[in-house]
Amino acid sequence: MAEDHKKNGKVIVQAVHEAVKRYGTSKDELIPILNEVNRKVGYLPGEALEEISRQMKVPKSQLFSVATFYHMLSTKPRGRHVIQFCESAPCHVAGGREVWNALREELNIQNGETTPDGKWTLITTSCLGVCGVGPVIVIDNDVFGNVTPDQLREILARYK
Numbered sequence: 494m495a496e497d498h499k500k501n502g503k504v505i506v507q508a509v510h511e512a513v514k515r516y517g518t519s520k521d522e523l524i525p526i527l528n529e530v531n532r533k534v535g536y537l538p539g540e541a542l543e544e545i546s547r548q549m550k551v552p553k554s555q556l557f558s559v560a561t562f563y564h565m566l567s568t569k570p571r572g573r574h575v576i577q578f579c580e581s582a583p584c585h586v587a588g589g590r591e592v593w594n595a596l597r598e599e600l601n602i603q604n605g606e607t608t609p610d611g612k613w614t615l616i617t618t619s620c621l622g623v624c625g626v627g628p629v630i631v632i633d634n635d636v637f638g639n640v641t642p643d644q645l646r647e648i649l650a651r652y653k
């Protein structure tokens with residue numbers, strides 16, 4: 494257990510080093526840096542925020558505010574796959590509500606939760622910019638448009 498913690502700490506510090514090396518220490522690069530570390534580590538644990546704070550000379554409280562504001566970032570562990578559901582009006586009127594209800598029923602979780610097996614995290618998001626094909630869900634980086642409740646099971650089955 495202690496070994497695991499040490500190993501994770503190393504992975505986190507390395508992810509921060511690589512992101513800072515790539516983007517530099519300008520405050521304008523905070524979001525890309527947080528995003529990259531979030532992607533590599535899976536989320537933004539306190540250790541990651543501390544290390545970014547140290548390297549970028551930005552207060553940890555400010556990093557925490559940014560990390561909790563953007564839906565693509567998370568300060569809590571997430572599942573192996575993250576489903577973003579667009580809850581903006583154009584998707585909503587195109588049948589989004591039915592898809593949202595079916596998603597929660599299929600996964601048996603609510604917004605912001607992760608399934609007990611650690612496979613799925615479900616979050617809502619505002620417009621993803623592809624309103625013409627609503628309702629829209631994004632799984633990891635894959636965009637699915639014109640989604641109907643009937644398609645959900647088949648779509649989810651594509652992910653291990």
Ligand code: FES
Nearest residue numbers: 579584620621624
């Ligand atoms: S409203 Fe859903 S993608 Fe724009």
